[in-house]
Amino acid sequence: MSDYRIETKCIQSGYEPGNGEARVLPIYQSTTFRYTTSEQMGRLFDLEESGYFYTRLQNPTNDAVAAKICDLEGGVAAMLTSSGQAANFYAIMNIVQAGDHIVCASALYGGTYNLYAHTIRKMGVEATFVDPDCTEEELEAAFQDNTKAVFGESIANPALVVLDFEKFASAAHRHGVPFIVDNTFATPINCRPFEWGADIVTHSTTKYMDGHATCVGGAIVDSGNFDWDAHAEKFPGLTTPDETYHGIVYTQKFGKGAYITKATAQLMRDLGSIQSPQNAFLLNIGLETLHLRMARHCENALKVAEYLKGHDKVAWVSYPSLKGDKYYDMAQKYMPNGTCGVLTFGLKGGRDAAVEMMDKLKMVAIVTHVADARSCVLHPASHTHRQMNEKELLEAGVQPDLIRFSVGIENVEDIIADVEQALR
Numbered sequence: 026m027s028d029y030r031i032e033t034k035c036i037q038s039g040y041e042p043g044n045g046e047a048r049v050l051p052i053y054q055s056t057t058f059r060y061t062t063s064e065q066m067g068r069l070f071d072l073e074e075s076g077y078f079y080t081r082l083q084n085p086t087n088d089a090v091a092a093k094i095c096d097l098e099g100g101v102a103a104m105l106t107s108s109g110q111a112a113n114f115y116a117i118m119n120i121v122q123a124g125d126h127i128v129c130a131s132a133l134y135g136g137t138y139n140l141y142a143h144t145i146r147k148m149g150v151e152a153t154f155v156d157p158d159c160t161e162e163e164l165e166a167a168f169q170d171n172t173k174a175v176f177g178e179s180i181a182n183p184a185l186v187v188l189d190f191e192k193f194a195s196a197a198h199r200h201g202v203p204f205i206v207d208n209t210f211a212t213p214i215n216c217r218p219f220e221w222g223a224d225i226v227t228h229s230t231t232k233y234m235d236g237h238a239t240c241v242g243g244a245i246v247d248s249g250n251f252d253w254d255a256h257a258e259k260f261p262g263l264t265t266p267d268e269t270y271h272g273i274v275y276t277q278k279f280g281k282g283a284y285i286t287k288a289t290a291q292l293m294r295d296l297g298s299i300q301s302p303q304n305a306f307l308l309n310i311g312l313e314t315l316h317l318r319m320a321r322h323c324e325n326a327l328k329v330a331e332y333l334k335g336h337d338k339v340a341w342v343s344y345p346s347l348k349g350d351k352y353y354d355m356a357q358k359y360m361p362n363g364t365c366g367v368l369t370f371g372l373k374g375g376r377d378a379a380v381e382m383m384d385k386l387k388m389v390a391i392v393t394h395v396a397d398a399r400s401c402v403l404h405p406a407s408h409t410h411r412q413m414n415e416k417e418l419l420e421a422g423v424q425p426d427l428i429r430f431s432v433g434i435e436n437v438e439d440i441i442a443d444v445e446q447a448l449r
């Protein structure tokens with residue numbers, strides 16, 4: 026980790042050209058890499074030597090961008106994935122097998138809920154979902170002997186619940202399992218979960234990190250803090266020989282790099298959800314302005330939230346940086362400089378009024394996206410969360426009338442004017 030402040034890391038981390046080399050991170054648009062001896066290539070395949078040989082496993086452009094995200098989060102190792110979904114899938118699959126169990130905060134992105142509630146169940150891994158606002162006793166009751174991880178989102182999409190990191194981290198650590206946090210909405214600019222006890226952080230880089238709605242991508246970062254060997258019986262994949270690599274033991278051979286090395290060497294090798302170097306290049310350009318954009322997203326979102334709160338057609342507004350919000354105090358504790366640019370609200374006319382109002386917006390677009398430079402809206406009950414039944418919707422913190430508003434970095438007066446005409 027470098028000593029630079031976070032704004033400098035956005036620009037400088039991950040890539041340092043040598044004398045006469047390209048100033049800007051090059052795109053290594055190459056599937057493969059050349060070696061002069063067969064012997065050396067063999068050592069790479071045995072993980073005896075590190076080096077590039079095939080882009081499905083590793084690529085220099087991707088590694089530079091992963092290193093920047095790693096530095097922003099304050100971790101020790103990181104990898105890019107093809108999407109946020111792949112990141113959350115790998116983050117769990119790297120440490121579980123059929124017969125295992127995980128504990129998740131129930132306020133989750135719809136895709137992640139489906140992944141953990143349904144898809145990994147078909148692979149024999151069960152999830153128990155707990156209300157993020159549960160008591161310590163309720164959280165304790167969710168654990169089983171076969172529990173291998175605890176998962177939550179720093180700011181839940183779209184419920185905007187701010188996770189009580191300390192409560193979840195201490196429960197996870199009491200049970201000898203890692204605490205995994207999806208930090209997509211807060212970004213490391215506003216919140217660094219490792220400082221609050223998280224062990225692994227995931228991202229959908231598709232959102233603020235890319236920031237311009239150009240590339241789907243994901244990332245996993247390891248803090249290096251979780252002691253796998255201290256709970257070796259729970260994590261045999263990391264602490265016993267891997268026969269597919271001639272019996273190496275990841276924790277012995279790679280120390281603090283064990284978790285990410287295993288995810289790269291096994292999961293990326295076998296499942297192949299690599300980010301394209303072209304996308305990693307664009308992601309890197311997005312990251313260079315992340316600190317500037319997050320500040321403006323937060324400033325605009327707070328103004329829009331205050332405007333909506335004072336509007337007589339608006340029934341409710343949820344935005345964790347808004348005074349009086351249910352999660353205001355939690356947000357002040359864990360992300361005092363700001364939360365995100367996303368807010369939610371409902372109209373007095375309910376679900377039908379929500380759909381009608383959205384159709385009347387001119388600049389603010391209806392899109393299945395969130396967290397990019399352009400303002401946009403979505404109605405989760407009709408779109409991202411439409412596979413969920415009424416009970417699942419409420420558990421995920423999604424009221425049927427909820428409009429998700431991703432406030433962009435346009436001039437805020439223009440954003441408010443568009444909402445005003447639509448409401449009228």
Ligand SMILES: *Cc1c(COP(=O)(O)O)cnc(C)c1O
Nearest residue numbers: 108109110134182209229231242
């Ligand atoms: C969008 C999102 C995901 C999924 O990411 P993709 O890049 O779309 O696969 C996961 N978690 C959160 C919090 C998200 O907002």
